Amino acid sequence: MTKQRILLVGPFDRAAPRPGQYAAPPLGVYRMAGYARQTANLEIDVFDPSLSGVRGFLQQVRSTRPALVGFSTLAPTLEMDLRLAALVRRILPGTLLVMGGQGVAGLEKLLAEEGGIDVVVRGFGEEPLVALAHLLGPSGRRDVLADSRLGDIPNLTVRESAGTSCQTRPALASADLFRNATEAIDFARIPYPHYWAENQRRYPSGHVQLMKNEGLLNTIRLITQSHCPLGCNYCSSTRFLDVVEGRRQSVLMQEPHEIIATMERALAAHPETTSFYLNDDDFVLVRRRALEFARLVIERFGPGRLSFICMTRVDHVDEEMAQTLARAGFRLIFLGVETFSGGTLLAMEKHLQHRGDYTSLARRAVLTLLEAGIVPQIGLIPFYPAVRVGELLVTIENAVDLVSRGARLSIFPLTDAYPGASLFKSSCRVSHKEIRVGGHTLRLPIHFLPDDPAMQQLAIRAIDEHQTLRTERRTNTMPQPVDGLYFLRTVLRQLGRDTATVDRVLADLESQQGRVPCSPLQYMNA
Numbered sequence: 001m002t003k004q005r006i007l008l009v010g011p012f013d014r015a016a017p018r019p020g021q022y023a024a025p026p027l028g029v030y031r032m033a034g035y036a037r038q039t040a041n042l043e044i045d046v047f048d049p050s051l052s053g054v055r056g057f058l059q060q061v062r063s064t065r066p067a068l069v070g071f072s073t074l075a076p077t078l079e080m081d082l083r084l085a086a087l088v089r090r091i092l093p094g095t096l097l098v099m100g101g102q103g104v105a106g107l108e109k110l111l112a113e114e115g116g117i118d119v120v121v122r123g124f125g126e127e128p129l130v131a132l133a134h135l136l137g138p139s140g141r142r143d144v145l146a147d148s149r150l151g152d153i154p155n156l157t158v159r160e161s162a163g164t165s166c167q168t169r170p171a172l173a174s175a176d177l178f179r180n181a182t183e184a185i186d187f188a189r190i191p192y193p194h195y196w197a198e199n200q201r202r203y204p205s206g207h208v209q210l211m212k213n214e215g216l217l218n219t220i221r222l223i224t225q226s227h228c229p230l231g232c233n234y235c236s237s238t239r240f241l242d243v244v245e246g247r248r249q250s251v252l253m254q255e256p257h258e259i260i261a262t263m264e265r266a267l268a269a270h271p272e273t274t275s276f277y278l279n280d281d282d283f284v285l286v287r288r289r290a291l292e293f294a295r296l297v298i299e300r301f302g303p304g305r306l307s308f309i310c311m312t313r314v315d316h317v318d319e320e321m322a323q324t325l326a327r328a329g330f331r332l333i334f335l336g337v338e339t340f341s342g343g344t345l346l347a348m349e350k351h352l353q354h355r356g357d358y359t360s361l362a363r364r365a366v367l368t369l370l371e372a373g374i375v376p377q378i379g380l381i382p383f384y385p386a387v388r389v390g391e392l393l394v395t396i397e398n399a400v401d402l403v404s405r406g407a408r409l410s411i412f413p414l415t416d417a418y419p420g421a422s423l424f425k426s427s428c429r430v431s432h433k434e435i436r437v438g439g440h441t442l443r444l445p446i447h448f449l450p451d452d453p454a455m456q457q458l459a460i461r462a463i464d465e466h467q468t469l470r471t472e473r474r475t476n477t478m479p480q481p482v483d484g485l486y487f488l489r490t491v492l493r494q495l496g497r498d499t500a501t502v503d504r505v506l507a508d509l510e511s512q513q514g515r516v517p518c519s520p521l522q523y524m525n526a
């Protein structure tokens with residue numbers, strides 16, 4: 001019998017690129033493909049609609065006629081992913097539609113009962129995908145849904161008919177699966193050069209320079225641990241793998257020598273790689289491991305051969321860590337600061353391993369990285385639900401000051417309401433949008449709104465004004481931190497505050513940057 005083909009589809013982000021964001025391949029999907037080829041010899045194609053568009057997608061579906069299409073989704077891409085699924089249903093009614101990824105958490109029943117998806121998978125997809133593929137017969141979808149062995153595959157929500165579904169037993173992920181799946185990633189089959197070329201096209205060299213990302217465009221992202229367990233209440237990825245009621249998934253991670261081995265495999269496939277982005281939610285979660293990794297990098301590659309990027313939290317940065325990482329080649333570190341105000345921080349339940357003044361701690365983390373020669377990129381959520389005007393001003397003042405000293409910024413104005421975040425259990429107000437797919441209307445959460453109605457109005461006005469300026473000036477890919485600073489400037493202006501300091505920092509950035517399209521001053525004078 002000829003092997004049935006499977007198509008895995010990455011999340012479709014129509015809004016890309018967002019300021020400061022780089023295109024990257026959907027690693028989870030490639031990891032599943034590698035594992036399924038290696039363990040079960042399955043015939044798998046991978047398609048990334050964010051890179052190749054809807055027309056390319058339809059061509060792929062029509063020419064390969066897959067028996068199973070697996071969609072990877074994230075909360076903000078769900079609408080587009082469901083639309084692609086509806087198109088497949090129309091072209092190939094007998095194909096099994098499966099959906100997984102971070103974006104299914106908390107929406108499993110909705111997606112199976114009203115989203116037109118046959119099987120929704122929670123957690124890591126490698127084992128469920130292989131098990132589902134084994135149930136495919138000549139009648140594709142019908143065979144799988146009628147097979148009693150479907151009930152033995154854990155972590156599934158299966159559509160029974162419109163409006164009803166059933167769930168199979170939950171199971172946590174094992175350390176063996178994490179290791180085997182990571183080892184099965186076939187880097188040679190991931191078209192990194194396409195993504196690198198796309199990023200080069202998107203960001204002129206002046207932007208890259210201003211964002212302090214020189215030499216970081218040929219980057220390969222790696223995931224070396226299963227998740228971050230720290231449990232901040234607005235975060236969904238911290239709970240994505242917690243599928244068993246009342247039990248938390250233990251963190252599964254590669255040891256430093258295993259990370260080096262993965263890098264060597266990636267480098268052998270793509271020797272033109274200049275940097276690795278250790279894209280774990282918190283690469284410095286286990287101090288000993290991060291320090292040992294830095295030591296091994298110097299031993300194996302020598303100083304300067306490779307650059308590194310990672311993400312961590314302010315309470316995991318100290319002088320020894322910063323200096324050691326800098327020596328190993330770490331150039332850019334994303335810091336989940338979110339706010340510089342201790343009051344707002346308390347409401348976020350970030351469980352910091354630190355007592356004392358939070359503003360000083362957060363500033364110290366940023367300055368310590370700068371002193372070590374690493375660029376800190378400060379992530380902020382200025383309009384977190386509990387925020388008050390005084391706290392917002394503390395955040396803006398510190399962010400502007402630290403950018404003037406060399407830090408960079410990423411701003412998410414409102415708190416994204418990702419289903420699965422524990423903040424849903426609070427009384428926070430949530431904005432929703434309704435989407436219509438396959439004859440059903442789905443109501444999806446979008447943002448947690450500020451509690452204080454005046455702050456809510458302020459946020460909405462500032463976001464609108466900022467978006468209008470971006471559109472008018474066609475500056476959607478304006479470099480960070482210019483885009484972020486300009487947003488903060490808009491907030492200050494709306495509050496009737498003095499903008500002289502932020503104006504000075506913007507002007508200073510322009511003079512460093514030289515002549516680059518959509519310069520900050522042009523933007524400010526709009």
Ligand code: B12
Binds near residue numbers: 031181223280420
């Ligand atoms: C690298 C990364 C990116 C990269 C690459 C994106 C990608 N598509 O993989 C870039 C920079 C492009 C990116 C962009 C965005 N990202 Co992003 N990203 C990440 C990050 C840091 C790691 C993702 C990763 O590689 N994980 C490791 C792999 C192995 O896991 P995985 O992808 O989840 O896949 C496994 C399972 O989910 C499951 N699975 C996944 N898909 C499928 C499909 C099927 C059929 C099955 C059965 C199973 C399955 O099996 C996989 C293998 O085990 C995560 C943080 C995190 N904790 O995951 C955020 C994260 C996924 N991103 C997020 C968001 C919001 C986005 C954006 C929408 C950002 C935005 N608002 O601007 C865009 C969307 C663009 C796009 N087209 O994907 C959110 C999603 C939140 C949510 N609850 O949905 C996360 C969780 C970060 C966060 N804020 O919490 N991102």
Ligand code: SF4
Binds near residue numbers: 231313
């Ligand atoms: S530290 Fe970051 S990844 Fe970890 S729970 Fe908090 S927000 Fe999520």
